Amino acid sequence: MSLNTPSRLEKILKQGNLAVTSECGPPRGSDPAAVTSKGALIKDHVDAVNITDNQTSTTRMSSLAACIHLKQMGIEPVLQMVTRDRNRIALQSDILGAASFDIHNMLCLSGDHQSFGDCAQGQNVHDLDSMQLIQTVRLMRDEGKFLGGDNINRPPKMFVGAAANPFADPFEIRVPRLAKKVACGVEFIQTQCIYNLDKFERWMEGVRERGLDEKVFIMAGMTPMKSAGMAKFMKNRVPGMDVPDEVINRLSGVPKDKQAQEGIDICVEAIERLRECKGVAGFHIMAIEWEEKVPEIVERSGLYPRPQV
Amino acid sequence: MIIADKKPIQEIIDQVKNYERILVLGCNECVTVCEAGGKKEVEVLASVLRMHFLKEGQERKIHERTLERQCDHEYLEEIRDVVDQYDAVLSLACGVGVQFTAEKYLTTPVLPGVNTCFLGANEQRGMWTERCQACGECVLGKTAGICPISRCAKRIMNGPCGGSTKGKCEINAELDCAWQLIIDRLKALGRMEDYEIVAPIKDWSTERAGGPRKVVREDVQV
Amino acid sequence: MRLKCPADFRIIRLPCTGKIDLIHMLRAFERGADGVYVVGCMEGDCHFSTGNFRARKRVEQVARLLDAVGVGGERVQMYNLSSGEGPLFAKYANEMDQRIRGLGPSPIREAIRKRKLAA
Numbered sequence: 321m322s323l324n325t326p327s328r329l330e331k332i333l334k335q336g337n338l339a340v341t342s343e344c345g346p347p348r349g350s351d352p353a354a355v356t357s358k359g360a361l362i363k364d365h366v367d368a369v370n371i372t373d374n375q376t377s378t379t380r381m382s383s384l385a386a387c388i389h390l391k392q393m394g395i396e397p398v399l400q401m402v403t404r405d406r407n408r409i410a411l412q413s414d415i416l417g418a419a420s421f422d423i424h425n426m427l428c429l430s431g432d433h434q435s436f437g438d439c440a441q442g443q444n445v446h447d448l449d450s451m452q453l454i455q456t457v458r459l460m461r462d463e464g465k466f467l468g469g470d471n472i473n474r475p476p477k478m479f480v481g482a483a484a485n486p487f488a489d490p491f492e493i494r495v496p497r498l499a500k501k502v503a504c505g506v507e508f509i510q511t512q513c514i515y516n517l518d519k520f521e522r523w524m525e526g527v528r529e530r531g532l533d534e535k536v537f538i539m540a541g542m543t544p545m546k547s548a549g550m551a552k553f554m555k556n557r558v559p560g561m562d563v564p565d566e567v568i569n570r571l572s573g574v575p576k577d578k579q580a581q582e583g584i585d586i587c588v589e590a591i592e593r594l595r596e597c598k599g600v601a602g603f604h605i606m607a608i609e610w611e612e613k614v615p616e617i618v619e620r621s622g623l624y625p626r627p628q629v
Numbered sequence: 630m631i632i633a634d635k636k637p638i639q640e641i642i643d644q645v646k647n648y649e650r651i652l653v654l655g656c657n658e659c660v661t662v663c664e665a666g667g668k669k670e671v672e673v674l675a676s677v678l679r680m681h682f683l684k685e686g687q688e689r690k691i692h693e694r695t696l697e698r699q700c701d702h703e704y705l706e707e708i709r710d711v712v713d714q715y716d717a718v719l720s721l722a723c724g725v726g727v728q729f730t731a732e733k734y735l736t737t738p739v740l741p742g743v744n745t746c747f748l749g750a751n752e753q754r755g756m757w758t759e760r761c762q763a764c765g766e767c768v769l770g771k772t773a774g775i776c777p778i779s780r781c782a783k784r785i786m787n788g789p790c791g792g793s794t795k796g797k798c799e800i801n802a803e804l805d806c807a808w809q810l811i812i813d814r815l816k817a818l819g820r821m822e823d824y825e826i827v828a829p830i831k832d833w834s835t836e837r838a839g840g841p842r843k844v845v846r847e848d849v850q851v
Numbered sequence: 852m853r854l855k856c857p858a859d860f861r862i863i864r865l866p867c868t869g870k871i872d873l874i875h876m877l878r879a880f881e882r883g884a885d886g887v888y889v890v891g892c893m894e895g896d897c898h899f900s901t902g903n904f905r906a907r908k909r910v911e912q913v914a915r916l917l918d919a920v921g922v923g924g925e926r927v928q929m930y931n932l933s934s935g936e937g938p939l940f941a942k943y944a945n946e947m948d949q950r951i952r953g954l955g956p957s958p959i960r961e962a963i964r965k966r967k968l969a970a
């Protein structure tokens with residue numbers, strides 16, 4: 321086993337374990353406790369924690385600062401970076417900043433359009449796109465070079481991730497699109513929240529046909545539903561989300577005060593099914609503002625205790 | 630062509646209200662075709678302004694003129710003899726025409742009468758849509774003739790993003806996803822294998838990012 | 852057929868209402884008309900297929916412009932009737948006449964009058 325970085329996530333995946341990651345959204349304020357308290361809830365149940373980067377284009381504490389808070393409490397962070405808000409100077413600079421704190425994972429994203437957030441009248445940057453950001457980090461790490469060609473003193477040691485949405489349209493390019501990201505040098509993938517398991521498995525078939533599962537670690541994205549209302553919102557309002565009616569019906573079929581538990585059950589059952597899917601290398605559990613439920617999901621899915629590496 | 634849209638009347642009134650003698654200056658090119666600043670629009674705006682000031686009991690001289698182009702010295706010269714008779718020129722040309730007029734007539738205030746919007750096409754009567762952002766380095770040959778810079782909300786060079794739903798963009802269900810269009814056309818051209826060519830990091834220095842641009846063609850200079 | 856029509860309106864004949872432009876209506880107001888109405892063929896019966904629809908759009912635009920400068924958009928109106936409907940033509944004329952009388956003189960006419968007095 322050869323490791324490219326000191327990342328614990330990389331090590332766990334390369335040792336053949338099913339990895340578990342989760343995510344925390346930074347606060348809309350400067351209180352570090354908002355990050356550290358979430359971190360403390362899930363610390364022992366996950367291998368690494370993503371910190372989102374101004375998700376849904378709403379201004380929040382910076383992803384890098386929140387990652388540092390996690391790092392200082394012994395949690396391994398995954399720095400999410402969107403290309404929406406920073407040009408190539410700022411992106412490279414923040415990568416170096418993260419590396420200076422020995423942050424060893426990052427996730428390269430384009431980011432939601434700013435019209436969804438609190439600064440709809442702002443500019444977007446998109447100097448690079450997510451694939452080009454992957455290439456940039458790999459260049460910085462592997463060649464020790466900036467995009468401009470100069471050498472980097474102490475290159476960043478980043479394990480490079482990206483997102484994949486098996487459910488966005490058009491479906492036929494979803495596998496080729498992953499192949500492109502792999503060609504750019506991505507090492508792990510965290511997928512969009514999966515509710516349509518059949519469609520996800522069809523996508524994975526295509527992924528295996530091209531041998532992509534041998535080249536990249538695919539972590540299945542899981543978000544437990546808190547209620548039937550949330551399921552309907554995700555289905556109708558969140559772009560690129562595929563929530564089958566069975567999921568909504570199952571949640572609607574139980575009393576309101578039991579729906580949250582039903583949502584957890586659905587999530588655990590999905591993990592149990594997908595861990596058998598060849599090519600799934602782990603799970604990315606995004607319990608949005610519901611981090612306290614992550615330990616239960618991890619334990620009930622048989623993913624606890626986490627390997628010590 | 631350059632697409633412009635009318636400014637609200639009240640905004641125009643606010644701009645010109647302190648000038649007594651105003652020349653409303655139209656342009657026969659793009660803004661005529663997109664019905665924002667041609668001869669007809671000049672007539673209408675001048676008439677409306679005259680009525681406004683008349684009603685307010687204010688004496689104003691509001692005259693009309695439409696030039697062949699406001700982005701060429703020769704045509705702008707046509708008003709040299711009369712421009713001093715006015716306290717302001719209200720130009721209904723695009724931002725280029727407004728500026729060129731202002732550059733030429735240094736001591737006359739030149740005010741914009743339209744909002745210049747984008748480089749676009751007349752998709753149907755009364756509807757214009759963007760097609761080009763003049764990035765200075767055309768990639769259409771690689772993107773099946775559809776521009777991801779002007780037509781993707783995130784100008785993603787390797788799309789589509791995860792927000793593409795049923796062929797539409799995440800920001801607006803009526804907006805086509807540019808990458809869906811690219812894929813559809815790659816298929817129609819039998820070139821789907823091109824989809825997997827990774828577009829390299831773009832050199833934006835030929836775009837706005839590189840500062841004001843200039844094209845010099847010595848072959849046509851005399 | 853002797854129909855009662857208001858005495859103080861002037862008919863301007865057009866080959867088709869599609870021929871009318873914004874500026875024609877605006878000029879009438881600029882010169883002191885209190886109201887302008889356009890009488891076109893029934894919708895769907897235009898000899899040039901969409902002339903009366905164009906006219907309606909233009910009347911609406913003029914109404915917005917008149918509102919914007921405080922003259923009042925209700926001083927313009929589009930009517931549709933067929934060529935055989937003399938009584939309806941008279942009815943519309945009376946209706947418009949009543950409306951304009953209710954609104955009183957156009958502020959532009961007032962302004963022109965004041966200016967003449969001052970001169």
